Amino acid sequence: MSHNTVPLSAVLILAFAARIVGAEAMGVTEGILRCGPCADEAKVPERFRLRAEDVPYRLRSIPGVSERYEVSTLTFPSPMKTVSAINNMVQCEYYSPRIAGKRPAVIVLHVLGGDLELSRMFCHALARQDIASLFLIMPWYGPRRDPQLPNRIVSGSPTETIAGMTQAVLDIRRATNWLAARPEVDTKRVGLLGISFGGITGALAMAAEPRLTSGCLYLAGGDVGRIAWDSPEFDHIRPRLIEQGYTQKKLSEELQPIDPITYAAELRGRRVLMLNGRHDDIIPPACSESLRAAFGPGEIVWYAGNHYTATWGVLDVMLRAQRFFK
16 A cells, blocks of 8 residues: 555545535534433333334524524434335424523424424424424325325225324334434423324324323314214225224224323323314314323313314414413
């Protein structure tokens, strides 16, 4: 080897360093997160348990959104692998207030129809009150929806629905792990806000993730078998279920592994705020009451209207959410 030749190892080190410096210059941070079981993992239902592993993540800053808080995109691999590489990469948006010291943090989940803008509105509202928020896009939605596949998180197949919901909970658990490792986050005040289907999934995730200390569930409920059977949102799915021999009773029994009521006792002792429509035709009030009763004493606020007209009170909901997590 010539004295003028640089060793390959040195070249690799320099190249890696250059990549990191270049990435940071572009507002990109790449890191490794040590993920895995929490201190109370033994209490977590086996379906939702995490194994210890080092997980790469990528945080990319989006400049110019607000002077009060920074917005970044966050990606990391899902703990659960599906047939789609696109779906297997979790996509999030992180809204981090530009203040010194620790702050509360909230994971925000979207609706069944895939309207992501409403969730972003909540993230902005929370960040304006110096509450960090992490908007997590659930499996088979938005940038995670594979154009080559028909898969959806809720489908005419209860088996596929159980798999999709399980992946969503595992993704939320890994996101909680990421938030808990952030130096700016108060680990004793990590919560969750879910809207409609996001509220149902959020209640399930809270039962499976002891590090989530509080939850605001907007237009959500339990007894998912009844919701799936009676709700007009699932009129296109019900005939296929009937053809397969399903009744409401059979469907409810089969969906128990992803029904938040199944595990709701784990929420007792944690702060939960429910915000529901008095005449909700998608999430029947009885299903909301069933969930509240299952996790014990908790506040439930009723808004006039059905599942959609109740959203006219969304500004009041945002104010309540800000106060609740603050």
